[in-house]
Amino acid sequence: MSRKLGRNDPCRCGSGLKYKRCHLHRDRAEPLRPSEALAAIKKAFRKRYCLHPQASPQNCHGNIVRAHTIQRSGGLTRIAKEGHVYNCLVHRRRLSPASANLQPTLVGINKASTFTGFCALHDNEVFAPIENQPFQSIPEHAFLLAYRAICSEVFLKKASLELASLRRSLDRGRSLREQVLIQQFAEYLDAGLTKGLKELEELKTLYDDILLRNENSDVKYYIIRLRDSPEIMCNAVHQPEYDSQGNVLQQLGDLDESARYMHFSLIATDDGGAAVFSWTKQRGCPEFIMSLHALSDDEMPHAVVRYVFEFFENTYFSPVWWDSLAASTQRKLIQRQLTELPPRFEYPRDRTCLQDDGIRAVDWEIVSRDANLSL
Numbered sequence: 001m002s003r004k005l006g007r008n009d010p011c012r013c014g015s016g017l018k019y020k021r022c023h024l025h026r027d028r029a030e031p032l033r034p035s036e037a038l039a040a041i042k043k044a045f046r047k048r049y050c051l052h053p054q055a056s057p058q059n060c061h062g063n064i065v066r067a068h069t070i071q072r073s074g075g076l077t078r079i080a081k082e083g084h085v086y087n088c089l090v091h092r093r094r095l096s097p098a099s100a101n102l103q104p105t106l107v108g109i110n111k112a113s114t115f116t117g118f119c120a121l122h123d124n125e126v127f128a129p130i131e132n133q134p135f136q137s138i139p140e141h142a143f144l145l146a147y148r149a150i151c152s153e154v155f156l157k158k159a160s161l162e163l164a165s166l167r168r169s170l171d172r173g174r175s176l177r178e179q180v181l182i183q184q185f186a187e188y189l190d191a192g193l194t195k196g197l198k199e200l201e202e203l204k205t206l207y208d209d210i211l212l213r214n215e216n217s218d219v220k221y222y223i224i225r226l227r228d229s230p231e232i233m234c235n236a237v238h239q240p241e242y243d244s245q246g247n248v249l250q251q252l253g254d255l256d257e258s259a260r261y262m263h264f265s266l267i268a269t270d271d272g273g274a275a276v277f278s279w280t281k282q283r284g285c286p287e288f289i290m291s292l293h294a295l296s297d298d299e300m301p302h303a304v305v306r307y308v309f310e311f312f313e314n315t316y317f318s319p320v321w322w323d324s325l326a327a328s329t330q331r332k333l334i335q336r337q338l339t340e341l342p343p344r345f346e347y348p349r350d351r352t353c354l355q356d357d358g359i360r361a362v363d364w365e366i367v368s369r370d371a372n373l374s375l
Contacts, residue, residue, distance in 0.1 A: 013168070013183040023171075023179060031173035032166075040166045044159040051151045052122035053208035062120025069152045069235045069314060070113040071131065075268045078229045079318035080109050085233075086317050087112065088337045103334075104322060112316050113235065117155040126211065134270040137223045137370035139216035142278035146219075146263035147207050149235045152314070154204055157197040164190050199259055200237070203283055210280075218280050220373050222289045224300060226273035227365040231321035232305065234266040236312040243291035244303055246351045250285070260285040266308060272367065275304050286373065293375050301364035303354065309336040310353055321362075329361055 005012060011022035048064035049055070070076060076085055086104035118126070130144045167186040171179040210216060239259040240249050250260055261283050265276040277289055295303055308315055322330065339347045 012180065014187060026171060026179055027173065027175055029172040032169050037166060040163060044162040046116065047159065048116040050119040050122055051117045051154065052126065053212060055122065060119035060121060064116050065118060065120050065123050066114040066116055067118045067123050068113050069115065069148050070233045070316060071267065072109055075233055076109040076112055076316060078268050079231055079233060081319040084108055084319065085112055086319050086322050087315065088334060106319065113314055115152045115155045117151050135267065135274060137221065139219040139221060139372065142221035142276055143210060143216050143219045145235060145265045145276055146278045147211060149237050149263055150200065150204050150207055153237050154200050157193055157200055161193050161197060203261055206280060206282060218282065220279055220281065220284060221371060222277040223370040224275040224366055225368040225370065227367050228272050229268040230266055230273040230364060231318040231362065232266055232308055232315065234264065234308050234312050234315045236264055236314050238262045238264055238311055240285045240288040242351045242354060243288050244295065244354045245291050246355055247291065248351060249287055262288055266304065290375065297366040299356065300366055301362050302356065302360055305361055306354055306357065309333045310339060325361055329359055332359055333361065
């Protein structure tokens with residue numbers, strides 16, 4: 001950073017342009033306007049296309065829909081207050097020194113957990129078994145919950161990568177030191193997003209094949225049935241780094257290694273609720289499930305809550321439930337949502353993150369544990 005660049009030297013940001021055509025006088029440039037950033041974000045995340053493996057102008061019918069990754073009817077409606085649910089959405093906030101005091105945001109259930117990644121025909125056709133039938137502990141239903149989450153993650157990763165140039169422009173009007181730090185962080189983030197998207201697309205290809213063959217024998221599940229609907233709903237894909245006992249399962253910082261995945265959903269069912277874990281034999285991480293299965297029925301609900309708030313942004317919860325929690329419990333749950341969050345990484349994650357922290361935020365009763373594997 002201390003070396004003075006000549007006008008015709010390659011710019012230190014790695015763009016491949018000459019310094020004079022890139023970062024020369026960047027400290028004097030007009031800072032990025034909020035309206036400029038918002039327009040770019042809306043453009044990236046509001047794209048509309050169908051992610052079905054056979055999507056084409058001939059095969060797709062109807063408009064691109066706002067598909068719910070968490071069911072609206074019978075799911076979000078059960079935990080809503082006046083048509084709204086809470087979501088932390090910390091990834092969209094500007095973090096302040098008082099970030100631990102952030103509170104969740106109310107979101108209308110028509111917009112909660114949606115993405116524009118399927119045409120009407122394919123959304124109805126593919127997900128009818130879990131939309132129109134009671135949820136069952138069977139490979140097909142576990143697969144469809146996972147497939148929707150994977151498609152949503154692919155959609156979001158693509159949109160995030162389209163904002164690479166926006167992230168690079170955040171150093172406009174900044175000092176040289178700030179420029180270097182911003183460019184280094186952008187490079188780090190883009191490398192992670194690129195790797196993540198590549199692996200998710202590989203995972204989606206695997207799931208596309210299962211979908212088209214209508215053959216779910218490679219899908220494994222571990223389902224915790226709850227007597228009542230949970231106050232929290234979630235649907236996401238996860239790369240388990242640590243298990244519930246603090247053992248390291250994989251090193252996610254190694255860009256040369258392919259990550260192993262786990263799908264997780266926390267849903268309402270016709271007869272209560274369910275925490276659904278599923279994976280494929282090819283890319284799964286069953287060791288994570290083995291550690292979870294070792295927990296007692298009394299410990300399990302609180303382990304699930306820790307897991308949800310520690311790792312997942314696509315999480316929505318009851319305003320009535322949240323507002324009834326002690327302020328200290330709320331702070332600790334929000335702090336989990338802030339773990340590993342840029343730009344300051346105030347709350348680093350360690351291997352003990354899933355171990356019991358004494359927080360008891362729910363009163364769920366487990367009625368069964370269903371699995372199609374030996375435990």
